Amino acid sequence: MQLSIDQKDIDKFLMIGDKVLIKPKNPQSQTKSGLYLPPTVQQGEKIQAGYIIKAGPGYPLPSQAEEHEVWEKKKDEGVHYLPLQAKEGDLAIYLQNSSYEIKFDDETFLILPHSAILMLVRDEGLFD
Numbered sequence: 807m808q809l810s811i812d813q814k815d816i817d818k819f820l821m822i823g824d825k826v827l828i829k830p831k832n833p834q835s836q837t838k839s840g841l842y843l844p845p846t847v848q849q850g851e852k853i854q855a856g857y858i859i860k861a862g863p864g865y866p867l868p869s870q871a872e873e874h875e876v877w878e879k880k881k882d883e884g885v886h887y888l889p890l891q892a893k894e895g896d897l898a899i900y901l902q903n904s905s906y907e908i909k910f911d912d913e914t915f916l917i918l919p920h921s922a923i924l925m926l927v928r929d930e931g932l933f934d
Contacts, residue, residue: 816910821862824862825917826862827860852902854900856898858894859894865890867885905917905922
């Protein structure tokens with residue numbers, strides 16, 4: 807599935823729940839022996855890599871409030887989330903078949919659930 811978005815600012819994107827927005831890393835176009843791979847072979851790989859651009863707040867948790875008396879004033883209870891391991895800037899190794907492709911500013915991004923991520927590589931000085 808592919809979707810084209812006409813938004814001007816990626817900072818306005820909000821990821822929901824356990825979803826992450828990934829910028830796919832350019833796959834290798836050449837084998838170790840020097841053969842060039844066509845794009846269809848590269849896209850057919852089950853496992854891909856990419857950088858996490860945005861991450862959702864996590865898995866929503868049920869309310870843990872105890873019911874007292876009906877007449878008691880209730881506190882304002884917001885939604886609580888179990889945070890994700892994935893952070894912005896991490897390199898994610900993920901399952902390709904779980905992703906949804908979107909186009910934004912002539913670039914390709916993927917939306918996928920946190921459960922499709924197999925491994926994260928975190929380099930604190932990557933963007934410094």
